[in-house]
Amino acid sequence: MTVRLLCLSIAAATIAAMLSAAALSAEDASTNLSPQALQEIAQVEAEIDRIEAQTIERVAKPPDNQVQQVELLGKLILYDKQLSVYRNEACTFCHMPETGFTGPVSELNRTTAAYPGSLRTRFSDRKPQSHTYAPLSPVLHYNRGQGDLVGGNFWDMRATGRRLGNPAAEQAQGPPTNPVEMGLPDIACFVYRASQRPYRALFESVWGQQAFAIGWPSEVEQVCDRPGPPSASDLLPVHLGPVDRGRAGTTFDQMAQSIAGYEASAEVTAFSSKFDAVLAGKAKLTPQEQTGYDLFRGKAQCNSCHRDGGPGEDPLFTDFTASNIGTPANPRLPYYAESQPDAFGYVANPAGSSFVDGGVGSFLAKGHLLSQPSAVDSRWAPLAPANQARIQVPTLRNVDKRPNPDFVKAYGHNGYFTSLKAIVHFYNTRDVLPRCHPHDPNEATTCWPAPESTDNMNTSKMGRLGLSDAEEDAIVSFMQTLTDGFMPINQ
Numbered sequence: 004m005t006v007r008l009l010c011l012s013i014a015a016a017t018i019a020a021m022l023s024a025a026a027l028s029a030e031d032a033s034t035n036l037s038p039q040a041l042q043e044i045a046q047v048e049a050e051i052d053r054i055e056a057q058t059i060e061r062v063a064k065p066p067d068n069q070v071q072q073v074e075l076l077g078k079l080i081l082y083d084k085q086l087s088v089y090r091n092e093a094c095t096f097c098h099m100p101e102t103g104f105t106g107p108v109s110e111l112n113r114t115t116a117a118y119p120g121s122l123r124t125r126f127s128d129r130k131p132q133s134h135t136y137a138p139l140s141p142v143l144h145y146n147r148g149q150g151d152l153v154g155g156n157f158w159d160m161r162a163t164g165r166r167l168g169n170p171a172a173e174q175a176q177g178p179p180t181n182p183v184e185m186g187l188p189d190i191a192c193f194v195y196r197a198s199q200r201p202y203r204a205l206f207e208s209v210w211g212q213q214a215f216a217i218g219w220p221s222e223v224e225q226v227c228d229r230p231g232p233p234s235a236s237d238l239l240p241v242h243l244g245p246v247d248r249g250r251a252g253t254t255f256d257q258m259a260q261s262i263a264g265y266e267a268s269a270e271v272t273a274f275s276s277k278f279d280a281v282l283a284g285k286a287k288l289t290p291q292e293q294t295g296y297d298l299f300r301g302k303a304q305c306n307s308c309h310r311d312g313g314p315g316e317d318p319l320f321t322d323f324t325a326s327n328i329g330t331p332a333n334p335r336l337p338y339y340a341e342s343q344p345d346a347f348g349y350v351a352n353p354a355g356s357s358f359v360d361g362g363v364g365s366f367l368a369k370g371h372l373l374s375q376p377s378a379v380d381s382r383w384a385p386l387a388p389a390n391q392a393r394i395q396v397p398t399l400r401n402v403d404k405r406p407n408p409d410f411v412k413a414y415g416h417n418g419y420f421t422s423l424k425a426i427v428h429f430y431n432t433r434d435v436l437p438r439c440h441p442h443d444p445n446e447a448t449t450c451w452p453a454p455e456s457t458d459n460m461n462t463s464k465m466g467r468l469g470l471s472d473a474e475e476d477a478i479v480s481f482m483q484t485l486t487d488g489f490m491p492i493n494q
């Protein structure tokens with residue numbers, strides 16, 4: 004890009020950011036979001052609009068290969084803010100490329116860890132995961148030999164993939180009607196809104212002309228403009244006949260499959276990190292990175308969960324099981340305060356400040372309060388106690404990807420940790436350092452708060468690793484080699 008073009012596009016982005024800040028709708032203005040967060044949000048929104056517009060340009064001359072058409076559709080849907088109740092929040096609002104497809108707002112990562120929904124006063128209970136490599140998670144299954152559940156998407160594995168054969172596709176069916184995320188009152192609204200978009204014809208050419216041939220009721224617009232959840236007496240507020248309802252469900256599945264197709268594409272799941280280059284013999288680890296890798300596989304035992312591969316196994320840096328590592332509660336989550344009815348009478352968190360994230364166990368026992376895209380297999384209910392408070396092992400790929408060194412990322416399901424050094428220090432010293440006093444200035448350095456839950460907490464592979472400060476740093480520097488984009492995509 005020439006300097007002049009770059010300046011122009013920066014100017015355009017700034018104007019767009021100013022415009023959207025000036026046009027703050029009532030729902031934005033009524034939040035407690037800091038000016039700093041609002042400013043970053045406006046920039047992210049402008050970037051999402053830019054990418055969506057650029058991607059729409061490709062619809063005029065789509066690729067002739069069906070796989071690439073599905074990927075293109077998935078990208079168009081993923082960056083489409085029109086598919087949220089207030090037409091302001093795309094999936095990517097919480098998953099942008101510059102952070103490895105997790106939360107793109109440094110100020111939120113540093114403070115709330117969770118992200119606001121389309122209705123900006125509602126926040127969810129967890130930190131956005133990276134969706135890179137998520138489609139490579141197996142369909143959730145019970146491995147009798149391991150005695151463990153393996154696979155699925157989400158921190159609690161609840162997008163099982165058992166219905167569509169694809170956890171990432173089922174995952175994509177959660178956010179649209181999650182009241183604290185995209186906030187639509189009915190999945191049919193996701194389909195209706197897509198039918199109004201410039202990618203409709205491409206969608207029909209890939210998935211069939213029936214996709215949007217649905218007899219929409221005359222009040223569909225008004226119904227879809229009202230935030231969910233729907234009232235208990237009218238759970239599917241877009242009133243459709245049984246055949247149209249079935250068709251809307253199928254199109255919703257295909258939208259989700261398109262999203263998963265894009266997430267699995269080389270643009271997102273790239274295998275282009277320095278680590279991959281080293282495996283391919285095209286780069287060498289520095290001595291510090293190599294020390295970190297040796298510790299990762301050895302004394303620090305990270306590799307027993309964040310697997311670096313093996314025969315027939317991709318190095319995905321997760322084994323898709325779940326553990327409770329004893330992460331402290333994150334009191335900064337706004338979710339704890341969401342115990343009162345909001346302007347629409349909705350209570351996101353009836354448990355208020357006594358909420359404890361039960362992870363996989365809670366999903367197995369009672370589903371997940373905020374969004375449950377896959378049905379729970381009732382035969383697995385007996386596994387709930389042994390899975391209480393266990394959280395799926397996240398991939399470590401892209402864990403350090405950030406737009407600049409000062410950008411803060413949050414780590415763990417509740418975003419308690421805000422640096423890689425802190426989490427490594429935690430693994431190293433969880434069971435060595437004393438408990439912190441309330442407001443202890445030395446928190447996370449020479450003391451740790453209590454775990455959010457001690458149920459099923461792992462005490463064999465962590466807590467007392469005996470690593471020196473330099474060894475902790477070496478592990479961090481090894482994790483930094485897992486950032487995609489080291490090898491150019493079109494090489």
Ligand code: HEC
Binds near residue numbers: 185
């Ligand atoms: C308001 C923020 C927000 C929005 C919008 C959002 N997500 Fe997420 N995403 C999250 C959070 C938080 C989690 C973890 C939730 C949990 O475990 O309960 C998550 C988890 C995921 C995962 C699971 C990754 C894994 O390894 O299991 C994928 C994939 C994903 N999101 C894709 C999407 C898609 C696709 C959309 C749009 C249809 C979307 N997200 C919209 C916040 C968001």
Ligand code: HEC
Binds near residue numbers: 303309329430
């Ligand atoms: C027994 C399995 C296990 C071991 C061993 C383990 N981890 Fe983890 N790791 C997890 C789980 C589970 C989580 C999610 C914890 C949570 O959300 O509370 C996690 C989270 C993380 C995260 C946060 C990632 C994100 O996207 O939020 C990092 C970084 C990490 N681990 C690095 C390491 C390192 C480095 C080691 C070795 C020192 C290690 N882990 C050892 C299971 C493990």
